[in-house]
Amino acid sequence: xxxxxxxxxxxxxxxxxxxxxxxxxxxxxxxxxxxxxxxxxxxxxxxxxxxxxxxxxxxxxxxxxxxxxxxxxxxxxxxxxxxxxxxxxxxxxxxxxxxxxxxxxxxxxxxxxxxxxxxxxxxxxxxxxxxxxxxxxxxxxxxxxxxxxxxxxxxxxxxxxxxxxxxxxxxxxxxxxxxxxxxxxxxxxxxxxxxxxxxxxxxxxxxxxxxxxxxxxxxxxxxxxxxxxxxxxxxxxxxxxxxxxxxxxxxxxxxxxxxxxxxxxxxxxxxxxxxxxxxxxxxxxxxxxxxxxxxxxxxxxxxxxxxxxxxxxxxxxxxxxxxxxxxxxxxxxxxxxxxxxxxxxxxxxxxxxxxxxxxxx
Ligand code: ATP
Ligand code: MG
Numbered sequence: 135x136x137x138x139x140x141x142x143x144x145x146x147x148x149x150x151x152x153x154x155x156x157x158x159x160x161x162x163x164x165x166x167x168x169x170x171x172x173x174x175x176x177x178x179x180x181x182x183x184x185x186x187x188x189x190x191x192x193x194x195x196x197x198x199x200x201x202x203x204x205x206x207x208x209x210x211x212x213x214x215x216x217x218x219x220x221x222x223x224x225x226x227x228x229x230x231x232x233x234x235x236x237x238x239x240x241x242x243x244x245x246x247x248x249x250x251x252x253x254x255x256x257x258x259x260x261x262x263x264x265x266x267x268x269x270x271x272x273x274x275x276x277x278x279x280x281x282x283x284x285x286x287x288x289x290x291x292x293x294x295x296x297x298x299x300x301x302x303x304x305x306x307x308x309x310x311x312x313x314x315x316x317x318x319x320x321x322x323x324x325x326x327x328x329x330x331x332x333x334x335x336x337x338x339x340x341x342x343x344x345x346x347x348x349x350x351x352x353x354x355x356x357x358x359x360x361x362x363x364x365x366x367x368x369x370x371x372x373x374x375x376x377x378x379x380x381x382x383x384x385x386x387x388x389x390x391x392x393x394x395x396x397x398x399x400x401x402x403x404x405x406x407x408x409x410x411x412x413x414x415x416x417x418x419x420x421x422x423x424x425x426x427x428x429x430x431x432x433x434x435x436x437x438x439x440x441x442x443x444x445x446x447x448x449x450x451x452x453x454x455x456x457x458x459x460x461x462x463x464x465x466x467x468x469x470x471x472x473x474x475x476x477x478x479x480x481x482x483x484x485x486x487x488x489x490x491x492x493x494x495x
Contacts, residue, residue: 135180135195135202136167136245142179144171145207147227147242153250154238157260158292164201168242170224176204189278189318208233228253235274235281236288237266263294271303279310283322286338290331304342312347316429319348323428324383330375332386333368348428355393363393363478370474384437385467387430389474395420395442396480413446437464444468445475451485452492469493 139146148156150166169176176193177183183195183204195202209225210232231240231253238260242251250257254268265288267274267281275282282304289296296304311319326335339345340353355364367389371381398416403409417439424430430438441464447455448468462468469489476486 135165135197135204136169138179139167139169139171139176139204140246142171142175144169144175145227145244146171146246147244147251149242150203150234150239153241153243154256154260156243157241157257160292164203167202167204168207168227168230169204170207171204172206172224176206180204189280227251232268234268235278235284237268238288238294240268263292264297265289265292265294265300266297267300271297271300272307275303275307275310278314279307280314280318280322282307282311282342282344283319283326283339286335286342286344287322287326287329287331290334290338291329301342304344308343309346311344312427316425316427319427320429320431323348324387327368327371327386327390328375328381328383330372332371333365336364336368336390349390349424350427351394352390359393361393361478361480363475363480364390366478367392367474370477382437382467384434385441385470387434388438388441388467389471391420391424391438392442392471392475394424409449410446413443417442437467440464441467441471445472448472448481448489449485452488 136146136148146167146169148165149168152162152165152167155162171179173185173191173193176195177185180193180195183193186192186194186203190205190208192203192205195204207224207227207230209223210229227242231242234240236259237254237256239256240252240254241256242253243249244251255266259266265285267285285296285300285304288294326332326339329335336345336349336352336356339348340357343353345352352364355361356368371386371389375381395416398420399413402412402416407415421430421435421439425435440462444462444464445468447462472481472489475481476483476489
């Protein structure tokens with residue numbers, strides 16, 4: 135891909151996580167390229183390429199199941215708003231590097247010349263296993279508070295520490311997270327939850343009070359609660375991913391938000407609501423309250439709702455619910471959630487045993 139751009143007369147570099155992960159010998163999530171070609175040039179060169187929005191304009195090129203993200207090198211003078219609207223001006227690699235988040239994410243590899251350029255001491259930080267922002271962390275986090283969340287994810291995924299001045303700055307600026315759009319927040323939290331390091335990431339979000347604008351009840355459920363449900367659920371998600379089991383974002387969110395749903399469901403039943411209407415109402419209330427801070431996509435919200443609905447069937451036991459439930463489109467995910475609830479001793483042991491006996495048959 136970089137060669138195609140170079141053969142067409144543009145400069146092109148592998149950068150971002152693609153270089154970082156290659157140097158750490160871990161599989162990269164996607165391939166990040168930076169080029170002097172403009173968005174229109176890239177689209178003309180790669181059939182099937184699509185432009186994607188987001189904070190920085192990128193072009194996505196899916197090739198052989200791999201996700202290639204190509205961005206035009208960002209010029210120094212452009213602020214983020216004009217970068218959005220003027221994708222036809224390319225900057226130099228140095229200008230582009232100065233606007234990236236962490237030193238280890240600003241290494242540029244030119245495959246034509248087989249040369250690596252390190253503008254901000256990223257190689258030394260890779261060696262020392264340190265995440266350091268490019269430039270003053272206060273300015274970086276004020277400019278884009280999302281970088282604080284990315285710091286937590288990279289620290290856990292790579293096993294790196296966050297530079298102490300950046301940690302102190304996160305603690306000062308955590309409240310700015312509320313300024314990031316709910317859609318960007320949803321994408322980042324979904325990535326943390328399915329990173330294989332969900333338990334560590336969620337604990338750190340709470341410790342640094344980054345959770346408040348995202349998942350306001352998380353701290354209560356994960357750190358302060360007497361119940362072990364949330365910690366156990368996140369650990370189980372991480373263990374399943376480590377075994378290679380696929381985990382949908384819907385399932386992980388359904389598990390993470392379960393304690394909230396349970397509180398709302400129980401409260402409505404105490405007020406005289408029937409089991410199923412109470413569950414439906416509680417699911418609606420929890421999902422819409424949550425979507426206001428974290429823009430849960432509609433399809434995902436529908437899925438979460440369906441997974442929760444199965445719990446009303448599990449509550450009435452396998453003899454009465456068995457046949458209906460097998461047909462439920464989210465039965466598998468619902469049963470996994472039910473098992474987590476059993477493991478957290480939230481379910482009457484007799485009911486739990488009846489279901490496991492039925493599933494063994
Ligand atoms: P991974 O793809 O493994 O999650 P990554 O570092 O490649 O990690 P991407 O989201 O693919 O992350 O972004 C590619 C690169 O773009 C980053 O490495 C970083 O250099 C830059 N980048 C991404 N988001 C930001 C941001 N919010 N602010 C500054 N630079 C960013
Ligand atoms: Mg990447």
